[in-house]
Amino acid sequence: MSRQGHGWTAAWTTSPQRPGISFAPNWSEEGFADQTIRQTVRLSAGGDALRVRLSNRHGTRPLQVAGLTVAAAAGDATVKADTLQELTLDGKPAFAVPTGTDLATDTVPFHTDALDRVTITMHVAEPSGPATYHAQALATTYRAAGEHHTDSDGAVFTETSQSWYHLSGVEVTGAPGNGIVVLGDSLIDGTGSTPDTDHRFPDRLAQRLVAAGPPRAVLNQGIGGNRVTIDSAWLGDRATLRFQHDVLTQPGVSTVIILAGVNDIAISEMAAQSPFPVLAPYTQVSADQVIAGHRDMIRQAHAAGLRTVGATLLPMQGSAFSTPHSEAKRAAVNAWIRESREYDAVIDLAQAMGHTLDPAHDSGDHLHLNDAGYQAMADAVDLTVL
Incomplete structure (x- = not known):
């Protein structure tokens, strides 16, 4: 029996973990403050629209998201400018993810095919405290100082990590359940x-x-x-x-x-x-x-x-x-x-x-x-x- 979730299908996920040391250096314990994090994932199923799931499951304070975008990946920290869209929660571009919770953004129309790569970019203006993360991403996460969540060029994203931060899922509509x-x-x-x-x-x-x-x-x-x-x-x-x-x-x-x-x-x-x-x-x-x-x-x-x-x-x-x-x-x-x-x-x-x-x-x-x-x-x- 399929669990349809009102037409949603999870197309990419990872398991949130507590901040801390692991097999490689990471940014989880320090968290983020007036920084932009850019993360690219590959979807295993495509759809007609999507939403992004964020996790503050192991945070110590609300995660204040100052800006969030999704775009088609173009390699390294670059995205395809004509696909870049703002993600909101209840219509608001800035929002909080409460401590101990996960939440999904509003839906945006965004056509994807199976195995497409999408890039999610988040600006965190206020100190986040320790970050809920996934230690072993085996994918490069990029970080830049300041607000750059709408940049299509990746030049400012000069810091890298091999973990995912606060990102726990991408869900699509129009895929089989x-x-x-x-x-x-x-x-x-x-x-x-x-x-x-x-x-x-x-x-x-x-x-x-x-x-x-x-x-x-x-x-x-x-x-x-x-x-x-x-x-x-x-x-x-x-x-x-x-x-x-x-x-x-x-x-x-x-x-x-x-x-x-x-x-x-x-x-x-x-x-x-x-x-x-x-x-x-x-x-x-x-x-x-x-x-x-x-x-x-x-x-x-x-x-x-x-x-x-x-x-x-x-x-x-x-x-x-x-x-x-x-x-x-x-x-x-x-x-x-x-x-x-x-x-x-x-x-x-x-x-x-x-x-x-x-x-x-x-x-x-x-x-x-x-x-x-x-x-x-x-x-x-x-x-x-x-």
Whole structure:
């Protein structure tokens, strides 16, 4: 059953995170003050009109938006001038996003096709405080001093970051309401893929659906380091908790793919003196606890009328995450996904990608994929199961 959302379909999303340190430097803790932020995203579905969803979910004060525009991307920080449109809220070009909330702008007529790139530019005049963000965008965000949200030229946008800020979704009208949410961790977020190329697994899956026709929205709700059962200040709420916001509130979706659990079982095998302190806490998690988390997400999805597709956990042999205990837990979780029949369908990515990652697919850490690996991962999906 599709959740139509009064004709809206989410065409691009990301999962908002708490401000803080992460795997790379970012602007989340300092926030913004009399600065303009320019961000480009690729839509997985097209439509006749759009609206933008902003998030201040983890802010400490209202986000005062002094100006907001959308335009067709033209490369780097440049946009196509003849497409630039102002975005408003209740008809007002300046507005506030209250603390702890997300909101959608007014609708603007804006024709897009699947795989089009659009650029959203926001001027924040007053100090924002710490910024709700998504740590690993694998896309370049640009920043300029002062008010430049209506600039078509990108010359003033001289500062860059590899995170997204306050932007959580772009929704369109006129698309079929049969979108797919992909929930998971760094293997969904795209760790190891080339920045600014849209080579993550959900991107590649969206391209396959466009080629096969008709296009369907594919939404990336991955967070690097995220777990099914454990909350983290820097790596997001546990998947069972964020499922409500990140999956069930998305308009125009009918299916959720879940690839999650490797961090639970592997990080719990690491010592507290790990070279990756951002991964803390190192709480022990059993295979049964991961399975219980999957069951919880299946229940939530079915209660909302969504079809569920479980993906088996990919190989990690040779990585820092691979120990005899973690490998045994991974095998147990995968056996349950394959054999329990609790998911409506299964994508056996573990079998498709092999016991050990093919060197041609390995980003170098024997856990995350490169561009060719994410393509192989998407090619392994039988589109009929969706």
